[in-house]
Amino acid sequence: MKSSHLAISHLSAKTKEGKEILHDISLSFRSSKVYAIMGPNGSGKSTLAHVLMGNPEYKIQGDIMFNHKNIEKLLTEERARMGIFLSYQSPVAIPGVSVMQLLRTAYHFENCMKLTQLYAKKLHIDKTLLTRSIHDGFSGGEKKKIELLQALVLKPAFAIFDEIDTGLDVDALKVVAYGMNKLKKAGTGVIIITHYKRLLSYIPVDVVYVLSKGKLLKTGNRQLVTVIERKGYAGL
Amino acid sequence: MKQKIYRIAEGMNKKINFIVDHSFDLEVIFQGKNSSAEIIGLVRPKPHTNIIIQTKQIHNYPHSKSNLLIRSVIPEGSSVAYIGTIRIEKQARLSDAYQKNETMLLSDTSHIHTSPILEILNHDVKCTHGATVKPISEEELLYLQSRGIARSQAKEMIIQGFVDDIINK
Amino acid sequence: MNRTLLPHPYAFGFHTKDVHEYKSKKGLNKEIVMDISFQKTEPDWMRSFRLKSFDVFLKKSMPGWGPSLSELTFADFYYYLKPIVSQAQSWSNLPKDIKETYDKIGIPEMEKKYLSGVSAQYESEVVYKSVQQTLTKKGVIFSDMDSAVREYPELVQTYFGTVIPTGDNKFAALNSSVWSGGSFIYVPKGVKVELPLQAYFRINAANMGQFERTLIIADEGSFVHYSEGCTAPIYSTDSLHSAVVEIIVKKGARVRYTTVQNWSTNVYNLVTKRARVEEEGIMEWVDCNLGSKLTMKYPSMYLVGRKARGQVLSIAYAGAGQIQDAGAKAIHIASETTSEIISKSIARDGGRTSYRGAVKIVHGAKHAKSRVVCDALIVDKDSRSDTYPMMDIQEQTASMEHEATVSKISDEQLLYLTSRGISSKEAQSMIANGFIEPIVKELPLEYSVELNRLIGLRMEGSVG
Numbered sequence: 041m042k043s044s045h046l047a048i049s050h051l052s053a054k055t056k057e058g059k060e061i062l063h064d065i066s067l068s069f070r071s072s073k074v075y076a077i078m079g080p081n082g083s084g085k086s087t088l089a090h091v092l093m094g095n096p097e098y099k100i101q102g103d104i105m106f107n108h109k110n111i112e113k114l115l116t117e118e119r120a121r122m123g124i125f126l127s128y129q130s131p132v133a134i135p136g137v138s139v140m141q142l143l144r145t146a147y148h149f150e151n152c153m154k155l156t157q158l159y160a161k162k163l164h165i166d167k168t169l170l171t172r173s174i175h176d177g178f179s180g181g182e183k184k185k186i187e188l189l190q191a192l193v194l195k196p197a198f199a200i201f202d203e204i205d206t207g208l209d210v211d212a213l214k215v216v217a218y219g220m221n222k223l224k225k226a227g228t229g230v231i232i233i234t235h236y237k238r239l240l241s242y243i244p245v246d247v248v249y250v251l252s253k254g255k256l257l258k259t260g261n262r263q264l265v266t267v268i269e270r271k272g273y274a275g276l
Numbered sequence: 277m278k279q280k281i282y283r284i285a286e287g288m289n290k291k292i293n294f295i296v297d298h299s300f301d302l303e304v305i306f307q308g309k310n311s312s313a314e315i316i317g318l319v320r321p322k323p324h325t326n327i328i329i330q331t332k333q334i335h336n337y338p339h340s341k342s343n344l345l346i347r348s349v350i351p352e353g354s355s356v357a358y359i360g361t362i363r364i365e366k367q368a369r370l371s372d373a374y375q376k377n378e379t380m381l382l383s384d385t386s387h388i389h390t391s392p393i394l395e396i397l398n399h400d401v402k403c404t405h406g407a408t409v410k411p412i413s414e415e416e417l418l419y420l421q422s423r424g425i426a427r428s429q430a431k432e433m434i435i436q437g438f439v440d441d442i443i444n445k
Numbered sequence: 446m447n448r449t450l451l452p453h454p455y456a457f458g459f460h461t462k463d464v465h466e467y468k469s470k471k472g473l474n475k476e477i478v479m480d481i482s483f484q485k486t487e488p489d490w491m492r493s494f495r496l497k498s499f500d501v502f503l504k505k506s507m508p509g510w511g512p513s514l515s516e517l518t519f520a521d522f523y524y525y526l527k528p529i530v531s532q533a534q535s536w537s538n539l540p541k542d543i544k545e546t547y548d549k550i551g552i553p554e555m556e557k558k559y560l561s562g563v564s565a566q567y568e569s570e571v572v573y574k575s576v577q578q579t580l581t582k583k584g585v586i587f588s589d590m591d592s593a594v595r596e597y598p599e600l601v602q603t604y605f606g607t608v609i610p611t612g613d614n615k616f617a618a619l620n621s622s623v624w625s626g627g628s629f630i631y632v633p634k635g636v637k638v639e640l641p642l643q644a645y646f647r648i649n650a651a652n653m654g655q656f657e658r659t660l661i662i663a664d665e666g667s668f669v670h671y672s673e674g675c676t677a678p679i680y681s682t683d684s685l686h687s688a689v690v691e692i693i694v695k696k697g698a699r700v701r702y703t704t705v706q707n708w709s710t711n712v713y714n715l716v717t718k719r720a721r722v723e724e725e726g727i728m729e730w731v732d733c734n735l736g737s738k739l740t741m742k743y744p745s746m747y748l749v750g751r752k753a754r755g756q757v758l759s760i761a762y763a764g765a766g767q768i769q770d771a772g773a774k775a776i777h778i779a780s781e782t783t784s785e786i787i788s789k790s791i792a793r794d795g796g797r798t799s800y801r802g803a804v805k806i807v808h809g810a811k812h813a814k815s816r817v818v819c820d821a822l823i824v825d826k827d828s829r830s831d832t833y834p835m836m837d838i839q840e841q842t843a844s845m846e847h848e849a850t851v852s853k854i855s856d857e858q859l860l861y862l863t864s865r866g867i868s869s870k871e872a873q874s875m876i877a878n879g880f881i882e883p884i885v886k887e888l889p890l891e892y893s894v895e896l897n898r899l900i901g902l903r904m905e906g907s908v909g
Contacts, residue, residue, distance in 0.1 A: 093864050120866035132857040136879025145875065146865040173879070190865065366826075381841045384808070388839075392847070394832040399823035399853040409838045409845040 041227030043071045044107055044123065044197040046092075051102035053084075053091045061087040063254045064102070069198060069229045074220070076240055076265065077233045079251035080273050085233045086129060088251070089202045093126045094119050106197075120146075123197030127187035127204055133176040139186055140170045143193050152193060159192045163215050180207040188219045191228070198229040205232075205239035217242030237269045250276060277301050277328065284311045284340070295443070297321050301330040304342060306368070312341040316445050319346060324353035331360045333375065335368040335401075344375045347442045349435060352383035358390040362405060366397045375405040380412065380438055472520040475499060478622050481524065485625070490602060491594050498611040498621030505615040511801070512739055512768050517713060522685050524623045524656070580638070585669075586631040587642055590658050593629035600631055604662055608691035608721050608747075617717045620656045620689040627657030627688065632667040632698075641670040641703070641889055655686040663698035663726075672703035672889055684711055686737070690718040694726035696750065701729040705892045707736035707899070710766055714740040724750030724779070731887050733760040734769045735899060743801060745774035748782035748813075758884040759788040760896075763796025763828070764903055772802040772834075773817075777843070780811035788819040789881045792828035793903065799831040800849070808839040817847040822880055824854060824873070824904070874904040 047068040054060045061084045069075055077085050091098050094116040104112050106122055114122070143152050160170055163185050175183050184204045191199040204216060220243050224230050232239065240262070248264040250257045250273070258264065258276050267275070279301040284290055286308025292315045294302070304313050313333075321327045333342040348356050362373045379388045392405040412434050420430035470477065478499045482492040507514055580587055586597060593601050611621045632638060663669055686708060694700050700720065708714055714737040720728040730744035746755030757773035775784035790798035800819045821830040832849045854876050862872035878885070878897050885893045 093860075095860060115869070116860060116863040117866050117868050117872075120864050126864050128861065132855070132861050134858050134861065134876060134879055136882030137862075137875050141875070142862065142865060142867075145871065146867050173882075194865070379838075381838065384841050386839075386841060387837075389835070389837045391833070391835045392849070393834075394830070394849060394851055396821075396823060396830050396851045399826055399828060401851070401853075403851040405832070405849050407834075407836060407845070407847040409836070409843065411842045411844055 041071065041195065041197065043227075044229065045070055045105075046124070046198050046229065047103075047105045048088075048092070049103040049105065051091070051100060051104065053087055053098045053100045056097060056099070061098070061254050062091065062100075065251075065254075065256050067249055067256065069231060071197060071227050071229045072224055073246040074224055074230045074243060075232065076245045076248045077231060077251060078235065078248060078265075078268060078273075079257065081235070082253070083251040084254040085251055086202055087254075089126055089200045089231075089233055092119075092124060092200060120196075125191050125194060125196035125199045127184070127191060127199065127201045129202040129206075131175045131183050131187055133173065133178075135173045135176055137174055138171045139174045139190065142174060143190065146194065156189065156193050159189050159219075163189055163192075163219055164211075165189060181209070181212045184208060184216065185212070188216055191223060192219055195223075195226060196228060198231060199223055200231040200233065202233045203235070205234050205236070208239075213239055214242060237265055240265050277330075279303070281305065282313065283307045284313050286311055286337070288312075290314070291316075293317065295320070296329070297325075297327075299327045299329065303332040303334065304344075305332075305334045306337050306340040306342075306371075308340075309337040310339045311337070313343070315342070315344040315346075316442060317344075317346040318439060318442050319348040319356060319358075320439070321350065321354045321356060323351040326355045327357070329356060329358045331358075331375075333360075333362045333373050335362075335364045335371045335373060338367065338369045338371060340368060340371045342373045345442070345445070346377050347438065348377070348379040348388065349439060350379065350381050350383075350386040350388060353385045355387035355389065358388070359393065360391070360405070361393040361395070362403060363395045364398055364401050364403060369398050369400040371398070372402040374403070377405075377407045379407075379409045380435065381409065382412075382435065471522065473522070473524055473623065477524060481623055481625065485591055485594075487594055488598060490598075494606065494611075495622045495624075498618050501611050502615060502618035502622055505612070505618055507615055508741075511741055512770050512799075514713070514715075514739075517685065519619075583636050583638075584633040585636060585638055586629065588629045590627040590629050590660065591625065593660075597629070597631070600662070601629065601660065604691070604693055605660060606691075608693060608719050609689055609717050614717060616687045616715045617689055620658060620687050620717070624656045624658035624689065627659040627690075628661075628671070629659070630661040630669060630671060632663045632669045634664045635666045636664075637668040638670070641672045643672050643674075655684075655688065657688045659688070659690045661690075661692045661700060661702070663692075663694050663700045665695045666697045667695075668699045670701040670703070672705075672892070674705040674707070674892060684708075684713065686712055686714045686716070688716045688718075690716070692718075692720035692728065694720055694722045694728050694753075696724045696726060698723075699727040699729070701731065702744075703731040703888060703892070705733045705735070705888070705896060706740065708740075709736060710738050710764075712737045714742065716740075716742040718742065719745040719747065719774075720755065721747045721749055722753040722755055725752045726750060726754070728753075728755045730755075730757040730759075730773070731884065732757065732771065733884075733888070733892075733896060734771050735760075735762045735896070736767075737769075738766065739768045739770070741770045743772045743774050743803075745776070746784065747776045747778065748784065748810075749778045750782075751779045752781045753779060754782065755784045757786045757788075758887055759786070759790075760881050760884050761788070761790040761798050761800075762900060762903065763790070763792045763798045765794040765796060767796045768799070769796070770799045770801060772800045772819075774803045775805070775815055777804075777806040777810040777813040777815065777840075780809070780813065782810060782813045784815045786815075786817040786819075787884065788817075789821075789884055790819070790830060791822045791824065791877055791880070791900070792830050793824040795827040797829045797831070799833060802834045803837070804835070804845060804847070805837045806840050806843045806845065810840050811842050813840060813843040815843075815845045817849075819849040820880070821849070821851045822854065822877065823851060824877075870905045874901040877901075877904045 049066050051065045053062040165185050220230050245262045248260050277299040281303045284306045287310050289312045295318045360375050390407050392407050416434050417430050478495050609617050611618050722728045728746045732744050734740045744757050761769035761771045763769040773786040788800050792798045804815045806813045823830050830851050858876050859872050878900050
């Protein structure tokens with residue numbers, strides 16, 4: 041995978057009702073690196089993920105650049121095809137549509153099925169989940185793994201994981217970390233949105249961005265994670 | 277037939293309750309946006325009577341919400357004919373309407389006829405209706421009997437529970 | 446899904462130049478009814494049945510409910526067309542013209558694959574029939590209705606008109622007077638016919654009426670699956686399709702009847718379909734309504750024997766200028782009977798779908814159970830969906846559950862799929878197909894593929 045660059049510059053985001061969630065944020069991301077976006081509840085982390093993906097619920101000001109080209113005007117599917125992937129915090133169920141079907145349609149290549157089954161095995165995903173209606177009646181852990189599975193198959197330039205660690209037990213966390221490491225090694229820029237340290241002990245983080253009340257509070261390396269763990273966000 | 281019409285103005289959140297043993301026609305008409313109505317009713321005709329219950333939830337304005345729950349308890353020789361209409365007009369986008377009608381037939385000669393109707397002319401809405409008719413649960417009866425309660429009394433308790441549950445809402 | 450597999454569905458809107466031996470005059474009167482019977486060389490009892498039915502038709506009024514039928518003028522149609530050839534016993538004996546018609550629909554492949562027998566209807570008469578030896582050996586009768594009247598008179602006379610009496614409604618009376626074609630199936634005791642029996646229909650000449658009459662008798666402990674799929678050419682004047690299907694499910698027997706209807710959008714499709722289900726019998730209706738200008742169809746089951754079961758799986762799609770007024774009826778007469786009705790509808794581009802259903806549990810049908818689920822998807826602002834169910838319960842020990850929801854395609858689901866790089870149009874198509882999936886998976890394979898493709902194309906706006 042060739043090297044890519046994703047950046048937001050002076051980005052602000054408002055909901056349709058006019059409430060401002062993100063204020064003048066500038067961040068950048070590169071291939072093959074692991075980023076953690078942390079911050080207390082309500083800091084705007086999820087909104088950032090949705091804005092990057094082009095969710096029409098938000099009105100934005102500022103720039104989003106993929107390989108130095110502005111993409112704010114691109115549709116969600118165009119951004120996905122460029123190589124941006126979002127693993128949702130609470131993914132929606134779609135009756136009658138299986139993950140296998142979704143991947144086949146998204147990427148139109150024959151190897152998809154074998155690859156999907158291979159990764160499913162590695163992630164300890166029960167193969168019946170591959171042909172059932174996606175996320176319909178799946179447990180929390182199963183939903184997160186199915187999201188990760190899609191990232192592994194689609195091999196995006198950037199994969200954003202919105203709170204993938206909530207509700208996972210230790211075994212599942214290890215499996216998720218394994219998947220993320222695999223993505224990073226293959227060249228994906230992995231962006232992990234999370235509250236706490238748990239997952240981050242299994243995957244070496246290169247850059248930590250801390251958000252608070254919609255603004256960028258602090259930038260640091262993986263030591264910042266330990267500081268937050270000891271002192272909390274208030275201590276920054 | 278007794279009739280009651282409620283017009284729900286903009287920004288209003290109305291709660292409507294009723295308990296009837298006679299024919300009744302209830303209309304809830306939305307006349308402004310960002311409004312809601314919650315309707316809870318108990319229909320319990322006297323023995324050997326036939327009654328008609330009509331309800332209408334009419335949504336004419338956007339962002340209006342209605343929720344209707346009616347329970348009917350029908351004794352011997354009686355019948356209830358229920359027609360419940362939810363109509364969402366073309367201009368009532370982002371409106372939600374729900375309707376639930378639950379019936380218990382108390383005797384061999386009880387009769388229910390129910391027609392929940394939906395007429396939806398706007399696609400950007402959520403609308404659900406449900407109707408159930410359930411016999412008195414054998415499981416529940418046996419449970420109470422196993423606690424030493426005579427069957428006929430157990431029956432009364434369950435029916436009363438069905439009724440009280442709605443009165444409490 | 447392989448896009449190149451099937452042609453554009455409105456390629457089915459073709460017609461070969463009319464190849465007819467005999468065409469009745471336009472309109473309907475006693476002489477025409479007599480003439481139809483004479484052309485078919487029918488026994489007297491069928492002729493008098495027709496004439497009595499015609500009297501009933503004249504007296505009966507149009508239904509006082511449902512969509513408007515005011516544009517329907519009975520005098521405008523031809524009620525009988527007899528094609529040139531009498532029944533050919535094999536595919537190669539068919540006249541070239543007719544073979545071409547069916548080549549376009551793709552029958553030969555299907556025939557090779559796994560059809561047991563095919564009754565193809567060309568205009569109002571069955572032209573082609575091929576019944577394999579295994580069926581005949583088992584004692585199964587799979588014939589066209591016209592021949593059955595002549596060849597199995599006792600069987601036909603015993604059951605014809607017993608499930609749907611002439612006076613049931615105006616269109617049943619019409620069909621009873623001018624019926625032509627349709628299938629007759631008799632399955633003997635204990636015989637299970639594993640492969641689906643199929644039939645194909647076409648309306649060809651302008652203003653032609655289709656009045657096929659089907660009668661299926663499944664004797665005790667037997668099983669049969671009958672399926673029909675129709676396509677029709679596009680005409681500027683209206684066409685009328687008013688079929689009657691009667692099914693008798695005897696003790697412990699099981700019948701599945703699958704219909705995929707895709708008439709062109711100038712057709713009035715008014716069908717009466719009913720099954721009488723005896724003790725421990727099972728009736729399964731799988732009904733897909735995609736075409737026609739107006740369809741009024743409510744597959745019904747009368748559960749007359751203890752533990753009889755009935756199920757209706759219904760899909761309706763209404764696009765621009767279409768009204769799908771479909772649903773089901775379940776009448777519980779005996780105890781421990783169960784019924785299940787699942788209806789999924791999609792309305793788009795100004796189309797209108799209406800679910801019309803009736804569940805009746807009479808006094809004495811102890812422990813009867815019924816469950817109805819109807820879900821409707823309204824895709825855009827011009828379309829409309831209605832639900833008109835009716836439940837009449839007079840049995841204290843019975844239980845009934847009915848649920849209906851109406852919604853649009855969820856933004857959340859669209860966002861999810863587009864965030865995987867799938868175009869918004871394709872995402873809508875996937876969601877719509879996913880919505881009807883529980884019913885589509887009950888269809889024979891070739892129908893489910895065609896159906897998914899059709900819905901996909903319509904949702905993407907590629908076809909009307």
